[in-house]
Amino acid sequence: MLLENINVVDSLMLTLLTLVVYQSVAWVQQKWQLIWLNPMMITIVALIPYLLLNNINYASYRQSTQGLNALLEPATVALGYPLYQQLKHIKRYWKQLIAILALGVVLVITISFSLTMLLIHQKEIAIALSLKSVTTPIGIALTEQLQGDSSITAFSIMIAGFSGALLGPSWLRFINIKSDIAIGLSVGSGSHVIGSIILSKNNPHQGAYSSVALIISAVLTAFIIPVLVPLLLPLFS
Amino acid sequence: MKNIIYTIIAISICLTAGKLLNSAIAGLPASLYGMLIYCFFLQLGWLTPDKVHKANQWIISHMGVCFIPAAVGVINHFELIKNYGYAIVVIIVFTTFVLITFIGLLAEKYLSTKSESVTKGY
Known part of the structure; x- marks a missing residue:
């Protein structure tokens, strides 16, 4: 084991605590179907005061829970299955679909990165905010690869998820966008899993299109962002 | 059980x-x-596909807990949130709506006639 500063018992306790809190919130959310009771948000809100009160710094928490972190990689590989399922269904119009989603990815990365560099002037934060329209596991993997800050990415993804999922459908109705495919693809690419869950409740067709958008957008982002960020960066130095 | 091992x-x-x-x-x-x-x-x-289906769905619906160690990292960013919290939220919400509007308009124009049934992956 690589645990130097912390003993194994503390480490197991912290991992167990994280698991228990998360699973309890997830269970309650499932049971009562409350979308705002986000297990990740509630777990973090509960864990941070606990860590601060017990003088556990982030480095030792991260080291203690490295088991959970290690599972992130195989879990991300598992997303290949929904990707496979969705590819079967977009055969007829894949060219237009990929072109539209890729343009969206380029647009959202460019404006998020530029606005953050202009207002906050920190590259790590700009990278994190550029990856907010991606499903969480892929967002975290890409942020770490580009040396951004993955905790900011995780939060940004959650804010993008809630704002777009709750207000997006009304906004689209207001600007006269009515087709299931347009509503599903746009809310799916902007608000990923949270958008997908909310749309699926009211209209399964929209929910299905949003799953297509969220998985394809994430793959497109993985190819686009390592090229786009080095192009944008010199503009702000 | 055999399928779980197969998936792993x-x-x-x-x-x-x-x-x-x-x-x-x-x-x-x-x-x-x-x-x-x-x-x-x-x-x-x-x-x-049939062999991985069940275990794979389980992994996806339970993977959220693996994000917690990364997300708790905000503990080191209280200063950033105090100084730029509003700016960060405004950037995220604004760019999310730009993206939703952009994809919505393009998809309505070019894809709405090709409505094909798709099934929900997860």
């Missing part, structure tokens, strides 16, 4: 291949190469 071995092989690819040609993170290889193997029929 399938994912492990794809992740290992992803790691090899990542160290050979860089580019994408290893887990993303693994994901694409997994999808590719399913497409080629080298892996049986």
Whole structure:
């Protein structure tokens, strides 16, 4: 084991605590179907005061829970299955679909990165905010690869998820966008899993299109962002 | 049980291949190469979709807890949130709506006639 500063018992306790809190919130959310009771948000809100009160710094928490972190990689590989399922269904119009989603990815990365560099002037934060329209596991993997800050990415993804999922459908109705495919693809690419869950409740067709958008957008982002960020960066130095 | 082991071995092989690819040609993170290889193997029929279905759905619906160690990192960013919290939220919400509007308009114009039934993946 690589645990130097912390003993194994503390480490197991912290991992167990994280698991228990998360699973309890997830269970309650499932049971009562409350979308705002986000297990990740509630777990973090509960864990941070606990860590601060017990003088556990982030480095030792991260080291203690490295088991959970290690599972992130195989879990991300598992997303290949929904990707496979969705590819079967977009055969007829894949060219237009990929072109539209890729343009969206380029647009959202460019404006998020530029606005953050202009207002906050920190590259790590700009990278994190550029990856907010991606499903969480892929967002975290890409942020770490580009040396951004993955905790900011995780939060940004959650804010993008809630704002777009709750207000997006009304906004689209207001600007006269009515087709299931347009509503599903746009809310799916902007608000990923949270958008997908909310749309699926009211209209399964929209929910299905949003799953297509969220998985394809994430793959497109993985190819686009390592090229786009080095192009944008010199503009702000 | 047999299918669970099948899924675990399938994912492990794809992740290992992803790691090899990542160290050979860089580019994408290893887990993303693994994901694409997994999808590719399913497409080629080298892996049986029915065998991975159940365990795979379980992994996806429980993966959220793996994000917690990364997300707790905000503990080191109270200063940033105090100074720029509003700016960060405004940037996120604004760009999310730009994206939703952009994709919505294009899809309505170019794809709304091609309504084809799709099934929900997860």
